[in-house]
Amino acid sequence: MGSDADASRPSPPIGAPSATNTVLELDDVSVSLGGRTVLEDVSFSLEAGEFCGLIGSNGAGKTTLLRLVLGLVTPARGTVRTPLGGRGPKIGYVPQKISLEPDMPLRARDLVALGLDGHRLGPGRRGPAQRAAVDEMLEAVGAARFAEARVGNLSGGEQQRVMIAHALISRPRLLLLDEPLANLDIRAGQEVVRLLAHIAAEQHIGILLSAHDMNPLLPVMDRILYLAAGRAVSGSTDEVVSTETLSRLYGQRVEVIRTHGRVIVVAGTDAADPTHDF
Amino acid sequence: MFAGYLVNTWEAATIVAVVAGVAGFFIVLRGAAFAAHALPNGAFAGAAGATLIGANTILGLGVFSLAGAALIAALGRRARQDVATALTIVVMLASGDLFLSRTSEYAPAIFALLFGEVLGISSGQVVPTAAIAAVCVAAVLVLYRPLLLSSVAPDLAEAQGIDTRFMDLAFLVVIALVTTMAVPVVGSLLIFSLLIGPPAAARAFTDRPPVALGLSVVLALLSVWVSIAASFETNLPIGFFVGATGAVWYLAGHVRTAWAGHARHPEPARARRAARTPRG
Ligand SMILES: Nc1ncnc2c1ncn2[C@@H]1O[C@H](COP(=O)(O)OP(=O)(O)OP(=O)(O)O)[C@@H](O)[C@H]1O
Ligand SMILES: [Mg+2]
Numbered sequence: 175m176g177s178d179a180d181a182s183r184p185s186p187p188i189g190a191p192s193a194t195n196t197v198l199e200l201d202d203v204s205v206s207l208g209g210r211t212v213l214e215d216v217s218f219s220l221e222a223g224e225f226c227g228l229i230g231s232n233g234a235g236k237t238t239l240l241r242l243v244l245g246l247v248t249p250a251r252g253t254v255r256t257p258l259g260g261r262g263p264k265i266g267y268v269p270q271k272i273s274l275e276p277d278m279p280l281r282a283r284d285l286v287a288l289g290l291d292g293h294r295l296g297p298g299r300r301g302p303a304q305r306a307a308v309d310e311m312l313e314a315v316g317a318a319r320f321a322e323a324r325v326g327n328l329s330g331g332e333q334q335r336v337m338i339a340h341a342l343i344s345r346p347r348l349l350l351l352d353e354p355l356a357n358l359d360i361r362a363g364q365e366v367v368r369l370l371a372h373i374a375a376e377q378h379i380g381i382l383l384s385a386h387d388m389n390p391l392l393p394v395m396d397r398i399l400y401l402a403a404g405r406a407v408s409g410s411t412d413e414v415v416s417t418e419t420l421s422r423l424y425g426q427r428v429e430v431i432r433t434h435g436r437v438i439v440v441a442g443t444d445a446a447d448p449t450h451d452f
Numbered sequence: 453m454f455a456g457y458l459v460n461t462w463e464a465a466t467i468v469a470v471v472a473g474v475a476g477f478f479i480v481l482r483g484a485a486f487a488a489h490a491l492p493n494g495a496f497a498g499a500a501g502a503t504l505i506g507a508n509t510i511l512g513l514g515v516f517s518l519a520g521a522a523l524i525a526a527l528g529r530r531a532r533q534d535v536a537t538a539l540t541i542v543v544m545l546a547s548g549d550l551f552l553s554r555t556s557e558y559a560p561a562i563f564a565l566l567f568g569e570v571l572g573i574s575s576g577q578v579v580p581t582a583a584i585a586a587v588c589v590a591a592v593l594v595l596y597r598p599l600l601l602s603s604v605a606p607d608l609a610e611a612q613g614i615d616t617r618f619m620d621l622a623f624l625v626v627i628a629l630v631t632t633m634a635v636p637v638v639g640s641l642l643i644f645s646l647l648i649g650p651p652a653a654a655r656a657f658t659d660r661p662p663v664a665l666g667l668s669v670v671l672a673l674l675s676v677w678v679s680i681a682a683s684f685e686t687n688l689p690i691g692f693f694v695g696a697t698g699a700v701w702y703l704a705g706h707v708r709t710a711w712a713g714h715a716r717h718p719e720p721a722r723a724r725r726a727a728r729t730p731r732g
Contacts, residue, residue, distance in 0.1 A: 244611050267611035278481060279655045279664035280604055292601035293612045295594050297662070324659050340608065 195222040196257060197348040197380040198243060203252030205238055212238050216406040218399050220380040222347055225371050227391040228384040230401030236384035237270055239401070240350045256348060266341030270352035272333050276326035282336045283308050283321045289340035311339045315369060330357035334366065342373065351383040355390055363390050389436050460573040464581050465676040468634045471585045472646040473669030474592050475630050478623060480651040482603040486537045487524055487624060488647050491517050492631045492640035494544025496565050500551035510580070514632040520544055521624035528620065568639030570680065570690055577636065584633040588626050595622060600661060642691050646672055649698025656705030671701050
């Protein structure tokens with residue numbers, strides 16, 4: 175931490191978040207897993223308050239990239255910086271596969287509270303301040319209704335909200351979500367996306383959200399990190415989602431079609447090729 | 453039955469029940485029942501080996517159950533934990549077989565380890581039992597929150613900076629210590645029912661983790677107390693009563709779940725019945 179770039183920037187007033195503030199920086203990062211290069215020369219940075227979509231099809235490396243940011247995967251080359259400062263968990267994470275057993279004696283609020291202090295030793299006593307923080311968080315993600323329910327019995331979409339509350343309660347500066355829309359119907363997906371965009375702006379949090387379909391994110395995305403064949407491009411949606419850029423990334427001709435406010439990426443110009451709706 | 457010589461029995465059994473309730477809560481939550489079955493059953497090999505070289509059997513139990521825990525943890529890095537556990541118990545049982553074939557004084561000492569000698573606890577046994585028990589309970593309390601999170605959602609724990617492999621190993625060591633402490637008292641066959649029955653039933657009665665933990669301890673205590681008393685009165689083996697009370701708790705838990713489910717969702721039940729009624 176404390177690089178030249180940080181030092182040359184005027185320091186923000188204490189307590190107030192600065193207008194621009196890098197929360198994540200990947201510098202020419204490559205990752206190999208099981209002898210295969212999964213990510214190659216990925217460079218990317220994210221500011222606090224920004225909402226970035228991490229887009230790629232199955233196996234493109236989305237989960238790997240998020241685990242890399244968490245420090246659970248070590249890069250073969252390049253550096254990952256998360257200049258967040260402070261103590262405690264500063265990165266919130268909502269994993270792709272959520273498997274909570276239905277017969278666990280654990281309420282939704284218990285799981286959220288563990289987001290606050292699950293890494294601490296001792297049995298711990300939670301005072302009124304912690305309980306209020308849990309209530310507030312459950313309210314903020316629209317999960318107050320099932321706060322007392324067994325978390326394993328909740329529906330996929332309800333568990334998703336509890337997980338988001340778990341990730342956010344430690345007040346992270348960076349929130350990573352791995353395909354949070356995969357389990358949701360269209361309306362619930364829109365609600366979650368709107369909620370996250372609101373949180374990103376309100377609490378000045380950088381959000382990196384992975385999805386295989388960029389369309390639900392189009393209204394809120396500030397930028398996009400597009401993965402294909404282990405390589406990545408990033409920038410504004412208009413820059414990245416163009417026939418030229420994506421053709422270069424895929425290494426083959428792809429067509430970007432905008433219709434009815436949706437983006438469709440069509441692979442190949444060959445008439446026999448199937449149409450992919452990413 | 454509260455006669456002087458039985459005081460040791462009540463004390464030792466009470467200590468074992470408290471520890472079984474505490475450790476059992478996490479065994480059930482982590483789905484580690486197989487390891488909790490394998491270590492007590494495989495550790496008898498250590499006792500057999502100790503008899504062979506003329507060492508203390510409890511020491512043999514301790515060494516073997518800790519080695520078993522380490523082996524499960526090491527193999528578990530490459531394979532699923534149930535496969536690692538299966539390989540470990542095979543190794544332990546095989547060495548037990550070897551040790552037993554080389555020793556002549558097999559029967560009573562080893563047999564006691566299978567079913568325990570709860571009515572024959574000496575006063576010298578109570579203090580080491582209590583000491584190991586204190587270590588187990590202290591370890592679980594210190595690790596309570598990270599252990600809870602890594603049990604219910606390992607990927608969340610990992611992302612929150614908790615070393616989930618350390619948690620696996622630490623908890624296996626706790627099971628190994630519980631084994632060392634409890635096998636001479638209640639036997640390797642019965643410790644398993646104390647470790648699983650009460651916490652499995654407790655889950656049905658509460659949604660709160662600390663309450664479930666407490667209830668698991670209470671049910672384990674009731675199990676051993678009722679069993680000692682009933683065994684003393686009827687002259688039937690204590691193991692029968694420990695198993696039976698475990699089954700009773702479990703059944704009560706099922707009844708409670710079914711009843712609560714019906715009370716909370718009477719509508720779907722009615723709707724299902726309506727759907728089965730042929731229309732027209
Ligand atoms: N531990 C591993 N060992 C070897 N290869 C791996 C490992 N983990 C992931 N991979 C490979 O890395 C590639 C990227 O995987 P990753 O899980 O990051 O994809 P993803 O974009 O998240 O896909 P999905 O949309 O299906 O979730 C895949 O081809 C996968 O097979
Ligand atoms: Mg993935």
